[in-house]
Amino acid sequence: MYHWIPFWPDTAAVNGVAVNNLYIAELALSALIMVSVVIMMLTFCIRYREGGSASRADRVRKTWHFEIAWTLATLVLFLILFVWGARTYIWLYRPPPADEEVYVVGKQWMWKVEHAGGQREIDALHVPVDKSIRLVMASEDVIHSFFVPAFRIKHDVVPGTLETLWFKANKTGVFRLECTQFCGLQHATMSGEIDVMTGPDYAKWLTSQGAEKSLAQQGADLFRAHGCSGCHGENSTVHAPPLSGLYGTLVHLQDGSVRRADEAYLRDCILNPRSFTVAGYPPIMPDFSGQLDEGDMLKLIAYIKSLGGNQESRR
């Protein structure tokens, strides 16, 4: 789909269409501003050149009303752009209810992807077309940035927390995946491919991967292996917050603050439980930092989410 000299990138997602419209409007406006400055400058430079005979009499001496006029004009114009940009941004960064969730881990210098069904890939992401896909992203080392130019979406993947991003592809094909945050020696090669497939093709692809256990099942295994079930399990006698139906709800903490139980919150609680003690429970949970890598963490979170909750949570 590339020409000899590419001028315009592919647009292959609903997100991309929304950003494109704004981008084109701004390009047109920029061209208008540039052209008017150039025309004014050229006209004046030619007409009022040193040897020119144009009259210099009656120069504008009171300037303030001109200045107020173009201050207000630019202000209004800028506010329109601001509102348009901000509305689209909020829409871009607030995932709608997802049809599929995919877990992404960035590390120097690759993208590791795990699908909810347990299918794994590296530097590649297969997704169905016309479905909204929600990404939950973690980094194992430095800051990376997940960028798909054809979808016009990007979000940094920051170590120490989980980030989410969503998109809905509207075109099948293979599109570039990049890292746009400098992440060390091979940053330039930390790229991959997003393969957007039709629904049936995608289903076929999923089954051909030979995954044995879904991510949530793998998480359940970890849940038992690390002893989480001893306190948070169904039959536990320990006074620990129940995890069923937790995801996406509001949690009142001991320190008086309220947090939504999204992925980042669950991660924080597992790694640093004493800082996030739930109101009404004793601070007895040991911290698990150093015992779980980002992949395990995502599996545990997938398990906790599989216990139900408010799946439409927003960040």
Added chain:
Amino acid sequence: MSTTTFEGVPTVGPSAAIEPSFLTSENTIGSWLFTRDHKRIALLFFASITFYFFVGGAAATLMRLNLATPEGLLQPAVYNRMFTMHGIIMVWFFLIPSIPTTFGNFFIPMMIGARDLAFPRVNLLSWYVFNLSGLVVLFSLVMGGADTGWTFYVPLSTVYANGYVLAAALAVFINGFSSIMTALNFVVTIHRMRAPGMTWMRLPLFVWAIYAVSVVMLTATPVLAMDTFLLAVERFIGIGLFDIQHGADAILWQHMFWFYSHPAVYIMILPSMGVASEIIPVFARRPIFGYAGMTIALMSIAILSFFVWAHHMFVAGISIYSGVFFSLMTFFVAVPSAIKVFNWTVSLHKGRISFDAPMLYALGFVLLFTLGGVTGLMLATLAVDVDLHGTYFVVAHFHYIMVGATVSAFFGALHYWWPKMTGRLYPEMWARSAAILMYVGFNLTFFPQFVLGYLGMPRRSYTYPPEWQSWNVLSSAGASILAIAYLLPLLYLGWSIFWGRKAGPNPWRATGLEWATPSPPPTHNFEETPVVSLGPYSYDPEDDTFIDQEGVSHAR
């Protein structure tokens, strides 16, 4: 009268009767290295920053050579170190000190009718501190350089990078004190040492711009000192401030860094706005359009620049509401910038315009600044920034502002004030050719990068897919033209020092006090303290006369 001791007193001619110029009053090496004359210190700074400009430029040359083909020329590690050192050297060792320490140092006292800056020794110390930091950054470079990008993002810079990050951070830390000293000197000088009659609203706009930038430097640079100090300590002994494993927030560094580094962008651009406002009226032979508005715009940019830092972090994981706030503030700061563009352009209306080299640079400045500005609006727009952040679009945008605009203005100032600084005129046709070449070369280098950015090419990449090569080749070709345009002035300006025509005191027929002195000026600038009776820019295009700031009319 001067109390300096003369070693090379002119013996013949009428010039023996007047005080010798600051250039020839003393000729020993010691008289330069221990000078307290703001004009000599300005030239010392000029020598230092010119050196670093070409060091940083050499790094850029290697980068553009590497990017001419997707296969590249450099090892990835070398490329990564080159763009890091290019950024660090160009930002802190050229752009930030560029106009203030040279033309600011030289002309602020002369434009306000003072004999020197308020603290001449601090001024000299600033040069030594600058060079100390320069030695440290050269050490870092010679040992192999840092490999983090000039932004030092953690945890890459604290844990994962292998290069000489500590030395680079230390260099930036030391460098900041030079900025602070110079800025302090300007603020005190402009407040306390204006000649009688030089009221605030009679100050040339260059003085206003340097005042605005000094206020920003004074308030922002200490934050940089804290940032780089903490970074160095963290990397050296690992106190845990930025340690993700122990619950630190990776975004914290970005907030701290950009809290300085966004105002730093305005530190780089404000002085060049002052330069353009100085040059345009002289060569259009008419007053600047909206003097008061220009001063208000300068000061509001200086203040608003402190409230926009997180626009570098829209995709970094800050709260979306914080993103909305910082986007709004960024649009606000763009308003005074837009007003300035309009005012410069309309300042040509009914002028009597000549196109000498300084004017060509100033007009180039306005156009490049405008293009940098409108692309800045796109980046300020949240949703568009999500797409463009971290791509070559950003690289192109900030090079339009910092290189296109600031370096054009730097060269404009150099050509405008060269006759005053050296007493010589340069060959005009060579200078005009260099100005036009610079404009063409610059656009050819950086415009393709806008397209590359929107196609999705990430910045700081040593390689790219083959289909993007045509744009990269264009950019590299432009860079070679740009390199020639930067080297040319070195030749003909150097030539002019020895063989150039003698410039009179006021070759451009300008109104400022600096032009009321001989060229080059004597050590103490003014025989008698001038008395100011008029604002700057009293040019009349109708009959091509002007009245200087002391109130003397000059016929055409």
